[in-house]
Amino acid sequence: MADRSRVSEFCVKVLLEAGIEKAESSLLLTRRHELNVDSGSISLMRTTDDVNLSLTGIRDQKRGSTSINKTDDGFIRDSVLELIELVDAGESDPINEIAEAQTAESFSRGPEEPDVDLMYTRMKAFLGYCGTKYPNLILEQAILDHTAKQRYYSNSNGVSFQSVRGEYNFVVVFISRDGTSTSSFNYVGVSMEDLSKELHTYDGMDRLMGQSTDQTVTTNLEGSFTGDVITTPECMEDFISTITRYLGDYPLITGTSIFKDSLGKVIADERLSLHSRPVSEELAGGYFFTGDGFKAENSTIIDRGVLSSFLLGLYGSRKTGKEKAVNSGSFYVIDPGNTDFDKMVESVEKGILLCRFSGGNPSSNGDFSGVAKNSYYIENGEIKYPVSETMVAGNLKQMLKTIKHISKERVNNGGSIIPWITFSGITISGK
Amino acid sequence: MKRLDLSRYSDMFTGYTELRVQENRNNRIAMVDGTILENSRDSASGVSARSYRSGSWGFASSPEINDDAIRHVIRAASDNALFLDRHENRRESDLPASSAVGEWDFATKKTVAFRKDRIDFVKGIDSYISRKFKRIVSRTVVLNTLDMEKQLITSTGSKAFSMTPRSLMYIILAVDTSSGPVELFKVPATLGQFEDVFAKPSLYYEKLDRLYEHLLRKAEGVFPGTGISDCILAADLAGILAHEAIGHTTEADSVRGGSVAADYMDQMVASPLVTLVDFAHTAMGETCPVPVHIDDEGTFAKDVTIIEDGVLRNYMHNRESALEFGVEPTGNARGFMFSDEPLIRMRNTAILPGRSTISEMIESVEDGYYLIQSSNGQADSTSEFMFGVVLGYEIKNGKLGRALRDTTISGVAFDMLKTVSAVSDDMSWTCAGMCGKKQSIPVGMGGPAIKCRINIGGR
Structure with missing residues (x-):
């Protein structure tokens, strides 16, 4: 249909007319402009448009969902017919429900249109900067994009949300080579609302690219020991992602979450507070409403060591009988600590500065193991040398209680704000 | 459509x-x-x-x-x-x-x-x-x-x-x-x-x-000890090793981007028992799980023998990298969605079967592990890899022992493949995985079991 802002409402109407009892629809329109660097040169410019129109219907407590990337009436009506086949073939489940009525709202943030010439200028300057400052660094890939998203959500309880959001994203993947010596690859990404700053000045860019050029010659650790691990903000972001997966619908519904009985209980050192802030002014990224039709709010997940919220959606909440989260997670912020990063290193007798963790999926009891990538050996309070073929193993649940220090310094990459954290009692093993 | x-x-x-x-x-x-x-x-x-x-x-x-x-x-x-x-x-x-x-x-x-x-x-x-x-x-x-x-x-x-x-x-x-x-x-x-x-x-x-x-x-399982051990990697793990640790380093765009494979052409990078192929559509007379006959640049897809009897022989190419390397395109350019540009991607990557039987291989291990199934895997430009292992068994005196709890194996593929001392005579394929490289895309991987020495970790 011509007016795309009315599509999701139209879909709800058509679903109800077709006999669906409870209906919801969301429409996402995405326009992306993208500059790509391959092997050090700007080689590709992309402009892509896409649409995602999702329909969900419930009848006789049976649920089905379809999604298409068209908004023409004919495609919508076909999709409704498909949905009815899915619903009728489904199984009755009294837990199926849609979001209750809320006040209609519209949201917007960030630039809706890109400045393509400035994108090119910034990318070119970044390549020049890297070539001069890091001659051994190879940019395997760099992508600078502007992404504009229009989202609409409607349901048959009268919920109606819409948002317009624009942001720039920059991600760079790099290695370093010195003769025939090659470092492990590393990457860093940032989201931003404008291109007012040169790309290399964002948090982490210079630090990680500089480290890469130091990592062409590495040392294998001998033997195994139990020591301290300082996780960098980039590495900690991955650990948070793993930890919060235990708080979502699936592991709590199946009862396999290591935190299933921990709500309101101490699960971490009292200095650790973890928040999810999808509507924070501090972060360039975020969202205004959830996929299941609720206005998003910021939340605290771990409050001074106590698990204060799961990340359950509407279905998971009703299925488990536990409280629904006020957002869908992500955009994590950890409160700063009171220790300077340098002092954290000085306090390590024997351990690792863990800059990237390449690990297997943790087992259902939280055990994890994996390889310390782009990482450094620390001994007697000094960073000694970059390591290779070094394994790190522990248990996520125990690890959260063994925090020694949290840094004052934090990295804001537009999608999270995270400090360095020292954990003790981690198994570190070489060849 | x-x-x-x-x-x-x-x-x-x-x-x-x-x-x-x-x-x-x-x-x-x-x-x-x-x-x-x-x-x-x-x-x-x-x-x-x-x-x-x-x-x-x-x-x-x-x-x-x-x-x-x-x-x-x-x-x-x-x-x-x-x-x-x-x-x-x-x-x-x-x-x-x-x-x-x-x-x-x-x-x-x-x-x-x-x-x-x-x-x-x-x-x-x-x-x-x-x-x-x-x-x-x-x-x-x-x-x-x-x-x-x-x-x-x-x-x-x-x-x-x-x-x-x-x-x-x-x-x-x-x-x-x-x-x-x-x-x-x-x-x-x-x-x-x-x-x-x-x-x-x-x-x-x-x-x-x-x-x-x-x-x-x-x-009832146990955690393995840490360190280098004799291991038999079943087809599932051998397949992900072929894909992640070797395959990615030999995609021509990775080679151009500084992968360690850039230095190894025509050199011995594996045991002579190892021949590793990225099949386009047909392997040993059977249709592969992800058959590609013409790639998304309109090139006839052909098999790429990456390692032949232990020697690195070829990289995988699209039209542009073929021009740069002075070779023929191999038909490896693929995009996942309509909105994705074609990238150099593997199709169906596997080590070719050898002459040993699985039972012979197990009997030949005095103290080691039989590792059957992986959860996930990553590798990088140095060919250093890590795979999660969710199913495996101890081998003691040539016999399977206790099962293992979840663990991880790691190593440098171009070093580890030199330790391969047996390759089984069977072969199996899967296409369960989605390979991530800017875009995700289905890939086929498989192979026989291999016996090697590898770093096994865990608690």
């Missing part, structure tokens, strides 16, 4: 250009503990064009498939290439101008199943598990099918159509232990649509019985 006459747009092409119309259709049913948590059908279709001008590329896509949209994406792709060419002025040579024409349709010839048939299949699997396996505390069955249908023309005269379906099923079982729940999963996956792959639940009962037996043994 409606077939279109794309050739009528070829007069709009300025320089090397691809025009692709594509639809991906995905069906998913997820049942957890007897309740359907997901019952969904998705489709995404559209048109894209990619244009090349003296070393600069332009790409554009639209979800609309009509005359206006097709003309728009061709012009936008050309404008984008022109924008970059004006700024970059790279003055690269023209791309190799080969062409290929053909159609490959792997759609079912059977009557298309109703939704109810699919749900009944999932219920049949779930019901068997619930009925037979008494210690299970959680069970998940997910049926997932993907159809990828593409039409392509290029300015070099290529014209292709393909419909490549993939069907897979996740089965995840959990039992309780004193240290918490222990899980194990299995993912049968193969080329073909639901109607051709999942005939009836009873065909999977034997696999389910074996999965449950493994899970019960894993629940």
